[in-house]
């Protein structure tokens with residue numbers, strides 16, 4: 001049985017509009033499915049558990065953005081049963097869709113999931129008894145995520161299809177006020193002391209923040225995270241180097257270092273906000289662990 005979870009408010013209403021496009025296609029194809037719509041935070045996770053445990057669903061299609069992907073994947077893991085995941089992207093950033101090369105056109109994305117194309121088993125990032133799917137970040141990026149989620153401009157920029165601009169506006173604002181601090185980073189037992197850290201991103205896919213290629217070599221099914229540390233750069237340097245992140249060329253900047261590993265611990269001079277898949281979830285000190293090959297996906 002196929003389950004569908006729609007976040008009608010993702011992408012400031014794009015989820016609702018996307019579902020209007022998909023429903024006639026599914027009916028036309030005679031597909032047997034159960035659909036549920038979310039009404040607020042945490043509900044996609046609860047609905048995923050219910051669909052799997054009570055309705056015997058073995059494949060779930062999420063219609064929404066990265067927050068919905070995160071909740072549905074957490075629900076699948078919580079259910080304790082195997083369930084294939086597919087996404088029809090309808091958010092503002094859509095990093096999961098970009099990172100996995102999903103079709104942008106909704107009916108095409110749906111068709112690929114129904115045919116179970118590009119099926120693979122991906123790793124997840126465990127943080128505080130929850131799972132992140134894309135990227136966990138501490139510092140500057142977490143503050144940017146917080147600011148964007150709270151900003152009044154996110155809604156109207158999404159409506160005018162300028163969702164990415166909301167993130168850039170938050171970056172410009174946070175660059176002015178963020179205070180870099182010294183960090184102890186432990187990767188698979190090896191300790192690094194890094195001074196004046198702006199951010200540490202732990203990635204399962206290359207992109208976050210709506211297409212910024214922070215960890216260009218991250219692979220979702222290799223069992224390890226790619227870790228990007230930005231440190232020891234001035235505000236001005238960061239501002240001028242910032243556009244390089246959209247192509248991944250920031251990787252060659254002297255203030256950017258990369259690590260790879262499974263167990264990562266971060267301790268900082270001052271507490272830094274921590275984001276997982278674009279939502280602020282905690283602050284440092286924090287520990288994350290890569291869980292290899294634990295979620296089947298397609299599309």
Ligand SMILES: Nc1ncnc2c1ncn2[C@@H]1O[C@H](COP(=O)(O)OP(=O)(O)OP(=O)(O)O)[C@@H](O)[C@H]1O
Nearest residue numbers: 010011038039040041065066067068091092093094
């Ligand atoms: N009916 C609803 N009304 C308001 N908020 C909802 C509703 N259903 C779910 N939500 C919340 O909407 C939030 C945002 O969803 P989601 O991340 O999927 O979209 P987005 O933020 O537009 O996209 P992206 O994360 O890709 O930028 C989630 O935190 C979820 O809990």
